[in-house]
Amino acid sequence: MARRRFLVDRVRNHAAELRGEDARHLSRVLRAEPGQQFEVSDGDGVYLAEIAAIEKERVVFRIVEALDTPALPVSVTIFAALVKFDRFEWLVEKATELGVAAIMPVNAARSEKGLLEAARKRAERWRRIAHESSQQARRRGPPEIGEPQLLAAALTSTLAEGMGLRYFLDEKPGAPPLLTLIPPPTERHGSDSVALLTGPEGGWTDAERAAAAAAGWAPVALGPLILRAETAAIAAAGIVTHAWWIS
Numbered sequence: 001m002a003r004r005r006f007l008v009d010r011v012r013n014h015a016a017e018l019r020g021e022d023a024r025h026l027s028r029v030l031r032a033e034p035g036q037q038f039e040v041s042d043g044d045g046v047y048l049a050e051i052a053a054i055e056k057e058r059v060v061f062r063i064v065e066a067l068d069t070p071a072l073p074v075s076v077t078i079f080a081a082l083v084k085f086d087r088f089e090w091l092v093e094k095a096t097e098l099g100v101a102a103i104m105p106v107n108a109a110r111s112e113k114g115l116l117e118a119a120r121k122r123a124e125r126w127r128r129i130a131h132e133s134s135q136q137a138r139r140r141g142p143p144e145i146g147e148p149q150l151l152a153a154a155l156t157s158t159l160a161e162g163m164g165l166r167y168f169l170d171e172k173p174g175a176p177p178l179l180t181l182i183p184p185p186t187e188r189h190g191s192d193s194v195a196l197l198t199g200p201e202g203g204w205t206d207a208e209r210a211a212a213a214a215a216g217w218a219p220v221a222l223g224p225l226i227l228r229a230e231t232a233a234i235a236a237a238g239i240v241t242h243a244w245w246i247s
Contacts, residue, residue, distance in 0.1 A: 005039040043141035074244035081200040091230040096133035102144040110202030119148040163195035168217035175221040188247040
């Protein structure tokens with residue numbers, strides 16, 4: 001069985017600390033004891049670590065050795081239109097497990113009223129979900145969870161324009177399948193970056209389609225069926241990640 005992995009703020013002088021809820025879980029739920037070994041990651045490296053001390057709200061690790069960990073095959077950012085928060089939380093959890101680099105919440109014309117303002121209060125909760133899912137998935141670190149923004153701003157943001165490939169998931173008939181627009185294996189590289197724009201439950205407006213196309217986003221389809229917004233986001237992320245993984 002693989003060792004549990006915990007994310008720490010930093011590793012310094014061959015030591016690391018775990019605080020807060022993660023420390024309480026390790027000491028009270030898992031009933032860990034000094035001498036037991038786990039993995040820790042500070043986002044830059046992964047290490048085998050041994051518990052040196054357990055306190056009420058803090059666990060201190062002694063670093064045993066650095067571990068080799070595979071790099072993610074491609075950097076994927078999901079620009080996800082806001083949906084009801086139970087579904088958006090599911091999206092954050094599963095996208096994190098798939099290895100996405102970032103999730104950027106966006107407000108579309110058909111996003112439910114009030115979601116944008118409420119989302120600004122939910123960002124920290126989403127970051128906590130991403131943190132927990134990253135530990136479960138044994139990632140080096142959690143994805144970035146951006147501040148909610150309007151679709152128009154997201155389409156032309158510096159982050160979006162820096163993506164090598166930008167795909168606009170469209171439920172309207174006529175868009176080519178996502179797989180047909182993915183570069184061939186010989187043209188895929190670990191340094192590639194891919195952006196996926198996923199819509200709200202009500203779908204895109206024609207004006208939003210036009211704006212996305214004008215900003216350089218390629219419309220793509222995931223199949224003949226209409227998927228829920230969160231399902232479409234995860235399906236697209238899975239397709240892209242797997243394509244680069246097998247390259």
